[in-house]
Amino acid sequence: MKHLLLICLVTILFSSCQEEEKIYKDKIYEKPEINPNPELVALSPQESMERIHLPEGFKIELVASEPMVSEPIALAWDGNGRMYVAQMNTYMQDADATDENEPWSRVMLLDDTDGDGVMDKSSVFIDSLVLPRIILPLDDRVIVGVTYDRNLYSYRDTDNDGVADEKILILGDPDRDNRNLEHQDANMIWGIDNWLYVSNDPFRYRFENDRLIRDTLPEPMPGQYGLTQDEVGRLFFSRAGGEIPALGFQQNPAYGQLTLKDHWDESFIEPWPIVGNIDVQGGLRRVRAEDNTLNTFTAVSGQEVYLGDKMPGAYGDLFIPEPVGRLIRRAKVNHVDGKIVLENPYEKTEFLASTDPLFRPVFSSTGPDGSLYIADMYRGIIQEGNWVGKGSYLREMVDKYGYDKFFQRGRIYRVYHEETTLGEKPQLLNKSAGELIQYLSHPNGWWRLNAQKLIILKKDMSVVPELESIVKGNEGFFQTLFKDDKDYGIERVHALWTLEGLHAESKELVKIAMKDKDPRVRAAAVRISERYLKANDADMLEALNAMGFDKDAEVLQQVVLSARIHSEETKAMVTQIKDNYPNNELLVATTAENLNPSFSEIQMLKNKYKMTNGGSQIVAGYVIFKDFCSACHGADGKGIDQLAPSLVGSPRVTGDPETTIKILMNGLTGPVDGKEFNGPMAPAAQYDDTEIANVLSYIRGHLNNEGTVWRVTVGYVRDAYKDKKGYWTLKELEENPGLPAEKKSK
Template sequence: MLLFLKLINNLHILSYMKLSTSKFSLKVIVSGLSLLLLGFSIVAFEEPKISLDGYKIEEGFDLQIIAAEPNLKAPVSMDFDNKGRMWVVEMINYMPNLEGIGEEEPTGRISILEDLDHDGTIDHRKTFLDKLVLPRALAHVYGGLLYVDGPKLYFVEIKNDKPGKKTLVDPLYADGGNVEHSSNGLMMNIDNWIYNSNWNFRYRLKNGVWLKEPTSNRGQWGITKDNFGRLYYNNNSTNLQADFVLPNKVTRNRFYKPSVAENKKIASDLVYPISKADVNRGYQKGVLNEEGYLVSVTAACGPLVYRGGAFPAGYKQNAFVCVPEANLIKRNILNFGKTQTVAIQAEVGREFLASTDEGFRPVNLFTGPDGAMYVVDMHRGIIQHKAYISQFLAEKLALKQMDTLQNAGRILKITSKEIKGFQIPDFSKASSKELVGYLSHPNGWLRDRSQQLLIQKKDLSVVKDLIALSKTNSETGNGLHALFVLEGLNALNFNIISDIITNSTQPETIAHALGLAERFAIAANVPKMKTICDNLLARNDEVVDLYIPLSLQNWLKISEKTFMPILAKIDQKYIDQKIYQEAIVSNLEGKEEKYLSTMNPSKNLKNFLTTAIDNHKKNEMNSIYVKVKKDTDNRTKGLMLFRSICATCHGADGKGIQDLAPPLKGSEYIDGSIHRLAAIILHGISGPISVGGKQYLLNNDMPGMINNTSVSDEDIADIIRFTQNAYAKEGKNITASEVKKLRAQKPEGSGIFSEKQLLETEFER
């Protein structure tokens, strides 16, 4: 058997590694040979032996590297299949150098990692898909794989670990913007919908058809959920954000955008690193403390609400967050209120995991089928995209040669010293009865996957068991899983749902069931639904009372007379809690004026209703209902324009080209007046010109953009914003209106500035 052990040719990577050789067991060799004979492309390699000196994890936990370079490169996400194997997305060409040149090359891949000798460390890799452009997410769903390639979202069937039939799910999934601002996440929620980070659509495969529906835009990189099905996310400068209600509940009124119930910051952004950080705005006051340590997050990502069941009780549903710029992982303790969630730092002054290894770049976290936490460590020097990387940071990285730390990557595993992890079942062989049993398992990953497999099996023989389980009360949401298996099997009817609502003692189950009951909103069911609402209101449960108005939209269409008074009772009952008024208005689209004139709404509700009415008159919808394509951010647009217009002469790296154009870095025309710089781009310049004390004669004049109708004032402003960020000592901003004013300041003569004219002209601001 041929074993492939790739050589490491980067000396900087070697400084991060302490590899030692080990022999493969006969079992591994035989297994690998068998796979080769079956025609698989499989790479066997020596298990990583890398020092974890400098990694400090919270007491009571073990940290282990289970996969590493050179056989794993730039991992950014992962998932487990039904056999418990890891499937990893490798974004190999992300920022291959400080200039980001060559990033669009199709070098990305999705690999299957296996531990064939069952010693806890990965020893084999198979490439499932390759030649991908900046892949960033994947999910095992519907018996196949959902994944991203460039801007497109695909679903591919899996045949003996090889790709089968491929379906284009969304051609615009990650279109526009750079990879840091592109859609990702792909997380199946308990409601059987797939949610994303940084994208205002959700997906579902139903009866052989892919559905795509608007949803709230959430976060930047990574998404997670709690046992109830509420969503959590973040952005680079925010540790943790949350929705206080279930997804797609408060966005049903197209002319009202919620501000109370969704997208709420719930935690402090302070960090406590043990390594000094090189960050993009490190020169700005307050970003670093006096000793050079990061004060608050600047690249937070990859959150995880831990639902694994194999950590001590105090860690149940804690929210962990990656902070790659400071080489650490935060732990936030979630405190669940009736109508909101708050998070506190688990231990002030100390993080859950922190390292002095500057190459440690955790970007995503996942719970495994064994209950362990898995850390996706991109392990590289550059984690800032070219469109946003400042000259300050670029110089810092170059000085430390961090830009040479490429083609590395690791998967770390975190386990409790007190609690043994779970045995990983082979779900590919599990019966329906066994899967129903797993819906009550302590490990959320096993519950989630069992739910989806039961739906795929379409076995109606377990319906009675599922109905019984749906009425149980459990903090892990066992009843919710059973309820949504029934939903996925199309096995629900109004009698079943009303029985669940009546007999369940768990508010979370009732909340979900109320939403499902809307599907059966017909005139014949109105009396029974009215009785259900009255009985629920009598319970005086704040959670249930919140989800009653969130679930009445379809019933209101049938009988305003019956259900508007119920909304009025809730409005008055919680008159000072705006989340209830937001819940009411979110389900009253088209009926706001009727409610306003007949139901005597509270002040808060009156304001919300008036806002919705005004928006309707102006036809101003919540942006999720009109935005079908992601906009390219200004900085990335500026980079793209610079590369297509300016780089021909100045070089893609801005270092200039002999006899064509001078360098931009260190140029007084970049560091000086921003209006003078705009005038150069608009009107052009003829040589000679002095830059950085050196005279450049130039073979040709630099043409101006003033007569190029395809380049707008905003485009020129974007180009300038990019150059200011990339090459200026201190970045300055300019607006499109300022650029427009400069169009009139044409130089005399040829209409192209000479250096003398530039220096003598006072430009209008």
């Protein structure tokens, strides 16, 4: 009788809560009249904020601004809610990028000491850096990476004065990164799977015993600046060079890249600014004639899957800053039979847009208080110097309108819904591992991810039984009544991955999780089972084969991906999945890759060229091509409309290699074969002679069957034309005499 009364009481309370729950539906703002030619005037933070437009009910507040911060490029918080701000203080201080590579940049440490949401205390946490691009707090340590340097260090403030006084090398790599700063690794995140990911390169990392361990992936990461993950660790990249607002999200990069057709509709890549902006790399072809507004995404960066709890209806949505468009796109992330499809929920409008032409949102992040934070570099020039060279359309605009006059400013904002109450400032660093467990079910994903990370870093094995209990669902009678499994399934996901991070997940627990009612838990369990599959564990192989009858497409995809470890033993199961779902695009593509032993492009190239002279050059060149060239020329080298011409069959490629070397050294501007393209080709002279020889060997040898290029030939050309300034044009290349025959490639 007592239990019956309790159940009735709980039911009444639960029903009452549901009746009082408010359903929010965004009402987009009414677009103001667009100014096609805005005046470039530096506004105060308050004045600029008044020009930012949001859907009805959403608020934007200033958190920090100059002089406290300048040129902010990324934000991150430690477990106590202190904000680290990476600043590129030397980025494009004039149109010629003067002193850009000097060690004058910083990481700032900001704190809100009175709890009003505004930063009121700051210190220079790290000074004298070269364009910092990686910032990842661990516990009281912070991983920081800078431009051109492949080494990674952890920094710590041991005397609590706000300044780092400890610097420890956690990943040593003596090779200088010679790529343009837009193409280097950035935005390291701690994935829910306890791997640390960056935006590009074929590597991921594990933090073990206070060091980073590098793991090689089958394909280079597809992104440029910006990297985020959803609640189960699905990664979302962006690629400004290819004008791609989001990519790489159909499967984890540990299994290679998978792109499906129609992962957004055609209208998705059309932005809707509310201010004219002719300072776009593609020139007037990239703006609407009637109002000068951007017609295609071009500078996407710093995206975030919002996992907070202060913007109702937006949880799990992808927010994509577009600094050339002065806007932030909100994308609904739809799961359609396992396939991810992105959608703009607004009709020809954006979630956030500004009429201030100096508003430059470059980064977004879910904060510990549950709001969405935005870093605004607030400047004139936003494109890197390689694309603003003399003779380019952009340089003409910069000189004509004075974009180079605005720099060394920066603002940080937060956005939330006015009918919510912002969350408390965290104090997680001094909590025990046992105390942190409660936050694995927090409605704000920032708390869940940080609690998981901190428990793992503490290495306290006494919490293993409680974590196992969560995975098994043993929360107790009263707690179970109040828990909506849709919400608390994610707690079991985090508990399972926390055990994995502690190396404490037992085989039996993984097999139990494979039968969980929440598909997110089942998919995580399948991934974690790979440790046993690699050890040829027969019981786990049997359990994996049994998972082939799962009814959830995303779980089945993970089963197929994990089955690659035992391709022969699981081939029948994978084939059965393919036959059972002949119309499921995701499963058809994933099973096809599984059944193809050369699903990795790198492995295919190794197999094809392993016995040929120059084969290693072609393989190494592919990695550079994928990272630097494919964004504009396409993954197959056949060009992308308006971005860049085809390299396949190109007379510049199939002819004398000297011509292609010259183009890589200084770039190319003007029409190509009678066609205009989206701005100049940027020079690649920052690559050394070996790297340029390798990428040309891939382009000539693999894409065109024209043989490889010697490193010494690149050196001769570099030296012969070392005094050349600015881009080449095709006319100049045709008129310029070549090198002596004995100095050319074989």
